Amino acid sequence: DTAVSQTPKYLVTQMGNDKSIKCEQNLGHDTMYWYKQDSKKFLKIMFSYNNKELIINETVPNRFSPKSPDKAHLNLHINSLELGDSAVYFCASSQRSGGARDTQYFGPGTRLTVL
């Protein structure tokens, strides 16, 4: 069984479009995250939700809007896509927010290419 799943795996779209990425975890975790990984493999946290409540928003442009309908799902909607949004986006989950011993479990990633 896949612990953290994301759809789609690949997303190719034109500048200016709006797109969504979905994430689901079946681990029963309370906390979910979105990360952006650039072409140099640098990993940057974007958002974190704990029990459907936004707890971390790392100065991400307003064009990015996360939504958590329940604690097992965290979606990411991106408006007016720009070339610089091209990256791999990872969803992750952990048992608790900021728990000192909490391992993060990552999804397989969504490779977004903006043309």
Added chain:
Amino acid sequence: GNSVTQMEGPVTLSEEAFLTINCTYTATGYPSLFWYVQYPGEGLQLLLKATKADDKGSNKGFEATYRKETTSFHLEKGSVQVSDSAVYFCALSSTNAGKSTFGDGTTLTVKP
């Protein structure tokens, strides 16, 4: 704030060579320390972790020891294989920060 500094890559080794990837950290409180590995085309996965000073994490032949006196958590493996080729991330997690802090990643390529 918290920070993690790890050895710049890329690192290229021959099969059966000894591997060290250095990682140092800055944190308040008592963080837990992690190494994650990202194989090509995949997400990150936990390789090993240590939750307190002098703990040693180990998995798949990799080891790292939590050194509070030198604020380090260096990753080592005695004999690398081609299948170890991946990107390795050092990370820390502390309760007061509410999130994990990742290093920049080190790309390892092992050649036969």
